[in-house]
Amino acid sequence: SYELTQPPSVSVSPGQTASITCSGDKLGDKYSAWYQQKPGQSPVLVIYHDRKRPSGIPERFSGSNSGNTATLTISGTQALDEADYYCQAWDISTALEVFGGGTKLTVL
Amino acid sequence: EVQLVESGGGVVQPGGSLRLSCAASGFTFSNYGMHWVRQAPGKGLEYVSGIDSNGDSTYYANSVKGRFTISRDNSKNTLYLQMDSLRVEDMAVYYCARGDTALVHQNYFDYWGQGSLVTVSS
16 A cells, blocks of 8 residues: 655744655646644645645745655744644555544744 | 534443434534544544435444444435444544534535434443
8 A cells, every 4th residue: 555654753943944844656647735733733735736825825935846855844843843744646446535644833 | 594403422331322303403403424433531522323315324433333324304304323232442523513414425525413312331
């Protein structure tokens, strides 16, 4: 089955740029999406189709996807961006959606 | 405003059954594929099942195939997940989520419910 691999944790200082990666075989040939989940809350879509932002998501969130890696970039990271982030893509072999294991972003 | 409200969670013994419901409002329910995603305590997101807009196509994760059944009633704007032969490892918060198209494949999930906790314990 298809696997998406994320680093368990990423740390960033306020105002700096955070990058969270998601690796999978030929991931760049698929569409990727990213979700933010704060403690006790439901996930929120922050990036879809590799680089598009839903309405209401700040411009500091951006995405890219090429080769085997999709990347979520948060520019000018704020304390309120501290959360778990999950990537997601579709596995053609199982016809199912797949999530990465999640990355805990700490802003310190 | 799009709203998804899950209900039906609770405590059940191993081997028991439970049916989750997800009441949708604020959009034309019959135009969208719908999905269930779960999250075990302290763990990540796991895709469980999806159904296309008219209920003709359904898909399941291997971990629940043969035990869970997804369905929908477009006249009631409601999504269901019938869970049978529940196991301890099925214990999780179950979220319903709207797909971005009528299809069940290649979706992203643009709206999520608040989740319904299923506890499997003897």
